[in-house]
Amino acid sequence: MxxxxxxxxxxxxxxxxxxxxxxxxxxxxxxxxxxxxxxxxxxxxxxxxxxxxxxxxxxxxxxxxxxxxxxxxxxxxxxxxxxxxxxxxxxxxxxxxxxxxxxxxILPESNVNIRKYILQENYNKNCLHDKLKIIDPISAIRIHPNDIQRVLRALEVFFISGKTLTELTQNKSxxxxxxxxxxxxxxxxxxxxxxxxxxxxxxxxxxxxxxxxxxxxxxxxxxxxxxxxxxxxxxxxxxxxxxxxxxxxxxxxxxxxxxxxxxxxxxxxxxxxxxxxxxxxxxxxxxxxxxxxxxxxxxxx
The missing domain is CATH 3.40.50.300 (P-loop containing nucleotide triphosphate hydrolases)
Structure with a gap:
C-alpha cells in the first residue's frame, strides 16, 4: 500500500x-x-x-x-x-x-420502482431525511440531509428488506x-x-x-x-x-x-x-x- x-x-x-x-x-x-x-x-x-x-x-x-x-x-x-x-x-x-x-x-440490489415510490411519497430532501430519522436514526445522524443519494439508498434498503441499513452493515460476508x-x-x-x-x-x-x-x-x-x-x-x-x-x-x-x-x-x-x-x-x-x-x-x- x-x-x-x-x-x-x-x-x-x-x-x-x-x-x-x-x-x-x-x-x-x-x-x-x-x-x-x-x-x-x-x-x-x-x-x-x-x-x-x-x-x-x-x-x-x-x-x-x-x-x-x-x-x-x-x-x-x-x-x-x-x-x-x-x-x-x-x-x-x-x-x-x-x-x-x-x-x-450484504445489501439488497437497487430497485427503481421502490425509489420512485419513496420519492412520490416524500416531496423534498428534508422529508426524506425526516423519514430516515424515524426508520434508522443512526444512519440519519451519519448521512447529511443534502446527500440525497445516500439518504434514498438507506430508505430503499429498509423498504426492500424490512431491515435498516445500520442492521445490515453490521453483518459482513x-x-x-x-x-x-x-x-x-x-x-x-x-x-x-x-x-x-x-x-x-x-x-x-x-x-x-x-x-x-x-x-x-x-x-x-x-x-x-x-x-x-x-x-x-x-x-x-x-x-x-x-x-x-x-x-x-x-x-x-x-x-x-x-x-x-x-x-x-x-x-x-x-x-x-x-x-x-x-x-x-x-x-x-x-x-x-x-x-x-x-x-x-x-x-x-
Missing part, C-alpha cells in the same frame, strides 16, 4: 526478483483499457515481464464495483496459492483493501480467510511527494496524455459521469476538451486533486493496523525488511 506517486508498482516489480510472488493490482483506475498514460500504468515491457492481475479488465464504458473486486481478487489469490506462489497485492485504492480484508455488507502481511511504502515527506506529483504530470503530458484522452473523448460513447472518466487527470482533461477550463486551470486542478488523493491515502494509512513501513528511497533496505519479517514468522521460501 501507499500514497500515489511513491513508487509502489516499481518496488513490487523489483520484489519479484527476491520472492516467488504474483502481482495483483489494487487500483480502481488501472482496470481500464486504453487508459495508460494518465493512470501511470506500468509499461508494456514491464507488464510483459511482470504480469499484473486485474489490469486492463474493463472497457472505459463499463463500471466496476468494490464487490466485483473482492470476488475477483479472492479467486486470483486462491489460484496463486494453489500454484505455490505468494499473492502480492499492490496499489493505492484503500477501500478495495478494506473490503477484501474485512468483507462487505466473505471475510478474508488468509493470514496477511501488510506493508506501506511511504515517501520521506509530503514536500517530496508533492514535487514527485508535479514531475509525474509533466511526464504524462510529454508522453501524450492529451492525445490519449482525446481518443476517448471522440469515441462518442463516453461521458464525464462514468467511473473511468471520473479518474483523476481524465476528468480535468475532459473539461478542458469541452472548453470549460483553460489549460493552466486544468493543470492546477489535476495537481490539486492528486494532492487531495494523497492526503486521503495518508489518512487511511494512519488508522491502518498491523502495518510495516517501507522506505521508498532504498529498495534493497525495503526488501531486507520484508525478508527479515518472513524469517521471524518462519515462512519457508
Amino acid at each position: 501507499g500514497p500515489t506517486a511513491c513508487g509502489k508498482s516499481k518496488f513490487a516489480i523489483y520484489l519479484r526478483s527476491h520472492l516467488p510472488i504474483e502481482l495483483i493490482s489494487v487500483d480502481s483506475a488501472l482496470i481500464y483499457r486504453d487508459m495508460n498514460i494518465g493512470t501511470s500504468k506500468p509499461s508494456f515491457s514491464d507488464l510483459s515481464n511482470h504480469p499484473h492481475h486485474l489490469l486492463n479488465i474493463k472497457d472505459p464504458s463499463e463500471n466496476y464495483s468494490v464487490a466485483e473486486f473482492q470476488r475477483d481478487a479472492l479467486k486470483i489469490i486462491i489460484n496463486i496459492i494453489k500454484s505455490g506462489k505468494i499473492p502480492c497485492l499492490v496499489g493505492g485504492t484503500m477501500f478495495y483493501y478494506k473490503a477484501l480484508l474485512n468483507g462487505l455488507s 466473505n471475510v478474508f480467510p488468509y493470514n496477511v502481511l501488510q506493508f506501506a511504502m511511504m515517501p520521506p515527506n509530503k514536500k517530496w511527494l508533492y514535487n514527485k506529483i508535479k514531475i509525474r504530470l509533466d511526464h504524462m503530458l510529454s508522453s501524450g496524455f492529451q492525445k490519449e484522452v482525446e481518443k476517448l473523448y471522440y469515441r462518442g460513447d463516453l461521458n464525464v459521469e462514468l467511473q473511468s472518466i471520473r479518474c483523476i487527470g481524465y476528468r480535468q482533461m475532459w473539461e478542458y476538451l469541452e472548453y470549460k477550463t483553460s489549460f493552466q486551470e486544468m493543470l492546477y486542478k489535476i495537481i490539486h486533486a492528486t494532492k487531495k488523493l494523497a492526503k486521503h491515502q495518508f489518512t487511511w494509512l494512519k488508522k491502518w493496523k498491523d502495518i510495516y513501513i517501507l522506505d521508498n528511497q532504498d529498495f534493497n533496505l525495503s526488501v531486507k525488511i520484508i525478508l527479515d519479517i518472513l524469517k521471524k514468522i518462519n515462512y519457508i521460501l
